[in-house]
Structure formats: structure tokens, C-alpha cells
Amino acid sequence: MSxxxxxxxxxxxxxxxxxxxxxxxxxxxxxxxxLITVLLFVFAVRYRRGNRVDREIRRKDNLKLELTWIIIxxxxxxxxxxxxxxxxxxxxxxxxxxxxxYVTGKQWMWKIQHQRGNREINExxxxxxxxxxxxxxxxDVIHSFFIPAFRIKQDVLPGRYTTEWFTAxxxxxxxxxxxxYCGTSHSGMIGRVVVMEPMDFERWxxxxxxxxxxxxxxxxxxxxxxxxxxxxEASSSRGPVLAGLAGxxxxxxxxxxxxxxxxxxxxxxxxxxxxxxxxxxPIMPTYRTTxxxxxxxxxVEYLLTMDGGVAATARRN
Amino acid sequence: MSHxxxxxxxxxxxxxxxxxxxxxxTDHKRIAILYLFTIVLFFFVGGSxxxxxxxxxxxxxxxxxxxxxxxxxxxxxxxxxxxxFLIPSIPAVLGNFLIPxxxxxxxxxxxxxxxxxxxxxxxxxxxxxxxxxxxGLDTGWTFYTPFSTSYSNTRVVPAMVGIxxxxxxxxxxxxxxxxxxxxxxxxxxxWFRLPLFVWSLYATSLVMVLATPxxxxxxxxxxxxxxxxxxxxxxxxxxxxxxxxxxxxxxxxPAVYIMILPAMGVVSEVIATFSRKEVFGYxxxxxxxLAIAVYGFLVWGHHMFVSGQSVYAGLVFSILSxxxxxxxxxxxFNWTATLYKxxxxxxxxxxxxxxxxxxxxxxxxxxxFLAAMAVDVHLTDTYFIVAHFHxxxxxxxxxxxxxxxxxxxxxxxxRLYPEGWAKFSALVLFVGFNLxxxxxxxxxxxxxxxxxxxxxxxFQVLNVLSTAGASILGVGYLIPLxxxxxxxxxxxxxxxxxxxxxxxxxxxxxxxxxxxFPTTPxxxxxxxxxxxxxxxxxx
Ligand SMILES: [Cu+2]
Ligand SMILES: [Cu+2]
Numbered sequence: 001m002s003x004x005x006x007x008x009x010x011x012x013x014x015x016x017x018x019x020x021x022x023x024x025x026x027x028x029x030x031x032x033x034x035l036i037t038v039l040l041f042v043f044a045v046r047y048r049r050g051n052r053v054d055r056e057i058r059r060k061d062n063l064k065l066e067l068t069w070i071i072i073x074x075x076x077x078x079x080x081x082x083x084x085x086x087x088x089x090x091x092x093x094x095x096x097x098x099x100x101x102y103v104t105g106k107q108w109m110w111k112i113q114h115q116r117g118n119r120e121i122n123e124x125x126x127x128x129x130x131x132x133x134x135x136x137x138x139x140d141v142i143h144s145f146f147i148p149a150f151r152i153k154q155d156v157l158p159g160r161y162t163t164e165w166f167t168a169x170x171x172x173x174x175x176x177x178x179x180x181y182c183g184t185s186h187s188g189m190i191g192r193v194v195v196m197e198p199m200d201f202e203r204w205x206x207x208x209x210x211x212x213x214x215x216x217x218x219x220x221x222x223x224x225x226x227x228x229x230x231x232x233e234a235s236s237s238r239g240p241v242l243a244g245l246a247g248x249x250x251x252x253x254x255x256x257x258x259x260x261x262x263x264x265x266x267x268x269x270x271x272x273x274x275x276x277x278x279x280x281x282p283i284m285p286t287y288r289t290t291x292x293x294x295x296x297x298x299x300v301e302y303l304l305t306m307d308g309g310v311a312a313t314a315r316r317n
Numbered sequence: 318m319s320h321x322x323x324x325x326x327x328x329x330x331x332x333x334x335x336x337x338x339x340x341x342x343t344d345h346k347r348i349a350i351l352y353l354f355t356i357v358l359f360f361f362v363g364g365s366x367x368x369x370x371x372x373x374x375x376x377x378x379x380x381x382x383x384x385x386x387x388x389x390x391x392x393x394x395x396x397x398x399x400x401x402f403l404i405p406s407i408p409a410v411l412g413n414f415l416i417p418x419x420x421x422x423x424x425x426x427x428x429x430x431x432x433x434x435x436x437x438x439x440x441x442x443x444x445x446x447x448x449x450x451x452x453g454l455d456t457g458w459t460f461y462t463p464f465s466t467s468y469s470n471t472r473v474v475p476a477m478v479g480i481x482x483x484x485x486x487x488x489x490x491x492x493x494x495x496x497x498x499x500x501x502x503x504x505x506x507x508w509f510r511l512p513l514f515v516w517s518l519y520a521t522s523l524v525m526v527l528a529t530p531x532x533x534x535x536x537x538x539x540x541x542x543x544x545x546x547x548x549x550x551x552x553x554x555x556x557x558x559x560x561x562x563x564x565x566x567x568x569x570x571p572a573v574y575i576m577i578l579p580a581m582g583v584v585s586e587v588i589a590t591f592s593r594k595e596v597f598g599y600x601x602x603x604x605x606x607l608a609i610a611v612y613g614f615l616v617w618g619h620h621m622f623v624s625g626q627s628v629y630a631g632l633v634f635s636i637l638s639x640x641x642x643x644x645x646x647x648x649x650f651n652w653t654a655t656l657y658k659x660x661x662x663x664x665x666x667x668x669x670x671x672x673x674x675x676x677x678x679x680x681x682x683x684x685x686f687l688a689a690m691a692v693d694v695h696l697t698d699t700y701f702i703v704a705h706f707h708x709x710x711x712x713x714x715x716x717x718x719x720x721x722x723x724x725x726x727x728x729x730x731x732r733l734y735p736e737g738w739a740k741f742s743a744l745v746l747f748v749g750f751n752l753x754x755x756x757x758x759x760x761x762x763x764x765x766x767x768x769x770x771x772x773x774x775x776f777q778v779l780n781v782l783s784t785a786g787a788s789i790l791g792v793g794y795l796i797p798l799x800x801x802x803x804x805x806x807x808x809x810x811x812x813x814x815x816x817x818x819x820x821x822x823x824x825x826x827x828x829x830x831x832x833x834f835p836t837t838p839x840x841x842x843x844x845x846x847x848x849x850x851x852x853x854x855x856x
Contacts, residue, residue: 004775004778005763006759006763007762008762008763018691018692018694021689021691021692022695022762025682025685025686025689025692028682028685029683029685032678032682033675033678033679033682036674036675036678039653040656040671040675043653043656043657044656044661044663044671047592047656047657047658047660047661048663049660049661049662054658055658055659056658057658062598065598066598066601066651069646069650070643070647073642073643074639077640077643078636080685080689081635081636081688081689083689084635084689084690084691084692085632085690085691086691087690088622088628088690088691088694089628091694092628107468140463140468141463141467141468142461142463142464142558142624144623146698148695148763148764151694151695152694152695153623153694153695153697153698154625155624155625157625158463159552160625162625175764175773177764177766177769179697179698179699179766180461180698181457181461181767181768182464183455183464183468183469184384184385184455186388186769186770187384187766187770187771187772188384188771274555288553
């Protein structure tokens, strides 16, 4: 038995405000538990059988009392609701300049891809003080990416991207857990988050990478797998032009319009038949079995940066 | 009514000893006894899985069993305790026994349907047990897709079939109660004269009848998908794994109320009888049961704040979850107010009722943490959740069941349980329970995920404490088993109404005659009109 902590580490910008709410809830709970316990004891002792005390009761029911203990708890609840929802939305809205890192869950490991091309397994290196947004998906079942010290958790689903974000505020190593039961080695799907000084992080990026960004790996895959044949600007346009696609509105054959976010891009490659672009025929083959999830992430990342222009980057989300 | 004739005359127990007279009975009281034996058996089966889990968790590295086995243990513990103990516990045993008597009827509306429901229950349980012994199940009692449908290598299909079948016994019981309460009330027994236990079970029955079909559909879909690979929940071919979670919790949140509402009904009866006062705010308490039943259907999404469901849906589910807490709070306040100026008699059922109020309050208040989305993000899927729902289900529902079993034991068996032992074991249970589950709140806040076979060493102290508590808890459950069995032969003869209670079931002999009442009772007042104390207990 090593140490015996009673409070979890507090290592992200939002952790403090979530703990504040947590302890406010502890306070409210203590208040009501003590209130009820004291009343139970006092009444039970004072009005115990055989004890001679005044038991004259004027009224059996008391509407005012009932309303009091309906309205007060309701107001307290609504207060907590507003407070917590505010924090929740804050926790759901990453700053625009957040550094994006891809996470892929699979039975029973976490695979991390940095945009600069570095990859890790069951480890996540991040710089201190910079907002980081995790873009996560699963290769098989549902997992959940949980960093207790940052007070964040988000399920990771097959077939779509979910996100969570944090700003680390303390250098150190923290637990990383899979929190959604995912089979035999669920409890082995753990790792560590390493928070580093920005300088050290830069150095780590430079030394542990292969000098090829995700986007450029994606571009290579785009060529190797023949995407270019149909999607080249100059080609006979059997498929739509993809530059500038990310973030724009796409008209579909069935009349709907969808925004080309990451999820849409991934789906277009995995399951091209699901949403057909208006004016094109459904000739694109599926790449579900050809590309693995990490390659898919690379291509998506490439598509997101495709026209390289500032305008496109702005539309990315 | 004289005490001697109560046990020696004919009653539902000595009215036939053959197996046939038990297994083909349509007497609601005998069916209640059949249920009692069945669920107590399951309680100890489910409990022994828990013992193995707690032993395993004494050390951070696996020692006792393999990871596969551990995963099967928590799955089976959950399934057995929820579907085969908690859901039928109070309704199928105490409800079955008491609802006809409390409304002054001879039996439930459909006695044969009632017998059928027990057979369906046993059939469903057998199929599920078959799945458990021929390989087990490792999906967790929540069966999340696509793990359960496409990845688990265990006995998913037979388990789903078993649960599917079992659901029908719930539906039949609920249906029977609803019709009985509507149609079979004794002359003069108006809705607002009904005992609060009947109100609670009426509300519970509505949930059983409306929610259980959704569970049946959901588990059928899982089995079907697993058998055919049609892909309802499989994103690789256009399905949606989250759909499963919506369907599952649409049943499983209301199911919490199937477990807790009946216990609340017991507590209302016990508090009234042992403080010799009508429950304060009777109509509010009755209405709160219905409010809980209705609201309970609107909050399932609070299990899915981190699942990837829309944040706006989360917002709606969060506020509704706060509102569903209000009627429960109303009940707690009204029970407390009932004691004020009462004549409080400390008998075991009241101790359990106090235990219920305290533990349920903690369970409910920690529910507020989980309804707060920002805090839930950190706490969900950790031991905080495990502690929270055990406070509700064990601290609440099981305490309520214990209160009810002790309270009505004299009525059911004609004998009194030994008071001293009973009080002692109530205390043991209370201490054991808190020692088991309170450390789990801390573990959860520290970040220990649930369903973990290995865990980081810094969590060991709290886990060892929890295991220590569980062993005390185990003793607390074994003592009643022993003294209750002992009391069947040796207990003091109870007499018709040992507690001086006012509801109808106490107006007839203990154990009751097969027809319940010699003549249909006529009701002229509310359920809780206590005469002055001296008149009943002159000794
Ligand atoms: Cu996992
Ligand atoms: Cu719920």
C-alpha cells in the first residue's frame, strides 16, 4: 500500500471549478442529512412511547409546510442545475486555438496521434498551459477516455468522433483510464498522461516523431489508395472536388444539406453509400476494410487542411 | 380475537400440505411464499458473487480469479440481484400477500395469472441460470452494444431469452395489482382511504406494465442482432450503438422505482404503525408515488451525459432529474414529520425504516451530484456510481424489504421473531452497509473506474475497508435468516394484531385464513385511525 490519498490531483484549468461545485453539493447534502438525522433522533426520543409530553395536535396536514419543503428543495436544485450546466457547457467548448490530438480506442489500448506525426500507445504527452482538444474514436466497442486529475471523461464510439478538451495546469504524470466496460482487459486499458513544460514538450515532439505530419501522411495515403483518381481538381471530375470541402455545407442527393465535419468525412470514406452528394453517382468504393482507423484519421486530417488556405482552416469546425 | 385460535385454527398454511396444494395453489398468500423462497435463494446466490468480487478486490493485482471470471461475477451479481431479487422482492412477496388483504378482498383479481407469473418467473430464471452455468455472461448487467452484440464470446443469447421471459412475470404481477386495486376494494374503501403501501404498489405496477415491454423489446433486439448480424446496433453497417442505451435506460431508470417505490410503501406503513399516527401529509405522500412513477419515465438520458448524446438533450434530462428528486424528498420530510407528537415504539421494523430514511437520503442526495452534468462527467462510471446505487438499492430497497418482512412476519407466519436478535442484526446491517459502500464514494471521487479487476495500488486501503464492511454486512444478512427460520417453530405466537396496527390485514387472524376475512370487511374511515393507546395495549 503506497500512499492513501483522499482527494484526487487537481491538474487542469477546469478541475477547480468542478471541485467547487462538488463540494457545494457535499455541503447541501450534509445539511439535509444532518437535518433529517437530528429530527429523527429528537422526535424519536422525545415522543417515545410512555414519555409524558404534550401530544396535542391541532392540524393533521399543513399545506404551508408541504409547500415549503417542495419549493425550497426545488429552488436549490434549480440553482445547482444552472451552475452545473454552465460548467458543463464550458467543458464542452474548446477554445479555437486548442491543439488537436487524435485518440483511437481499441480493445485494450489507447492509440494517440499528434498532428505533428508523433504516435504513442497508452501514453499521452501534452504541454502545460495550452488547451488540448482530443478527437476520439473507437475501432471496436465503446470505450471512455477518463483522466481523473483533469475531471474529464468522454465515451469513445465506433463510427464517429467525439471530443473532449482540457488545459493542463501542473507538470506531472496522471492516470488515464478506460471508464466504459469493454471486455476482458477493460481494467488493463489504462495509461498515463504526461504534462510537460512547453519547451520540454517541443523537444519531445522533435525527438520522438518521424518528421511527417498527420496531414502529409494522409496526403500520401490519398494518392496510394487512388482517391486522387476521382477527386483531383483537374480530373474529369467523377467525384466532387475535396479542397475547401471541410466545414462547408454539402447538398445531398436526397435533398438534405449536411455540414462536412470530421464525422461526415470519415463516413464518406467508410460508408460512401450512406450520404450521396447531389449530382454524383454512387461509384465510390468503401475503404472500411482497406484503411485502418489511424490511416483514416490521417486522411481526414489531410482533407481538413486540404486547400491550406486560412479560410478553410477557419471553417474546419 | 383470541391469540390461541389464531394459530391453531385452520389457516392458509395448514390448509393442505401436499406439494400439489402448494405448486398448483391460486391463493395469493401461498404464491407469495413461493416467491419468498425463490427470491431469498437468489439473494444469497447474488450475494455470494459479491463476496467473491470483494475478496478479489482486496488486492490491486488479480489473486483469486481471472479477469474473465471477475467480469462474469459482476455481470451475474447485477443480473441476479436486479432481475431476480430486487424487482420481484417487495411486490411479488409482500405485495402479493398484502394487497388483497389491505383492500379487503379474497384474492387478487386474477389468481391463476398470479400463479402463472411465478411459473414464468421460475422459467425465465432457469434459462438465465442455464446461461450462467454453461459459460456465463461478461457483458455487465447493462449489456452495452456493440460489445454484447458483436464482441462478447459469452452466453448472450440464452441470457437475453431468460430475461425476456422473466419480464412477463413482472408484467403479469403489475397487471394483477392494478386491476385488483381498481376493482376489488372493500365497500367504503375509497382511494384516499387506501393504505400508502397500496398506493406505492399501484404506482409500481404502472411502471412494471409500461416499462417492462421496452426491456423485452431491447433484449430481444440484442439476441436477434447477435443471432443474425442484422446490424441494428452496429455502426459498421449503419446501426447505432447509442440506440441501445436509450432503450435500455428507458426501462432501467424506471426499474429503479420498481425497486424503491414498494420499499417507500413499507416505510410509510411502519412509520404510521410505530408512531401511532396517520402519515403526515397522506395525500402528498400518495401523490408523490404517482409523480415518481410518471417522472421516472422522463429522465433516462441522465445515464448518458458522457455517451455522446446531444448536449441539449443532456440539459433537458438534467433538469428533469432534479425534478424527479422532489417527490422523494417530500416523502422523507413527511415521514419525519409523522414522528412529531407520535407514540414512538422502537421495534425492529421501525429501526429498519429509520435505516431506510437515512441511507435513502444519502443515496438520493448523491443522485444530485450525478444529475449535475459537470460533476457527472467526472463521477460517472466510477465507484461513486456504484456506491450511489447501492445506497438506493441496498440501503433503500433491501432495508425496506427487511422492514417489511419483520413487520408482517407475525401476519405471514403467526409467530413473532425474536426482538433482541432482530434489533442486533439491524444494527449490524447498518454498520456493515456503511462500511462497505461509503468508502466507494471516496474511491469514485478519486477516480477509480467501476468494473475494474486491476486497480492502482493507492486505492487499496479503501477497497480493503469496503471488503471488511461486506463481511459484516454478510453476517447481518445471515442472522435474520437463522432467527426467522427458528421463529417458525419457536417464535412467540403473535396474535392477530401484535403492533396495534390499523390497516385491514391486521383485522383478521394471523396467519390469515385462506379466504382472508370471514366476511367482507366494510370500511368506514381512513387507514390510520389509531385509538387511544390504553385501549389496545392494556398490558
Ligand atoms: Cu475500454
Ligand atoms: Cu436513472
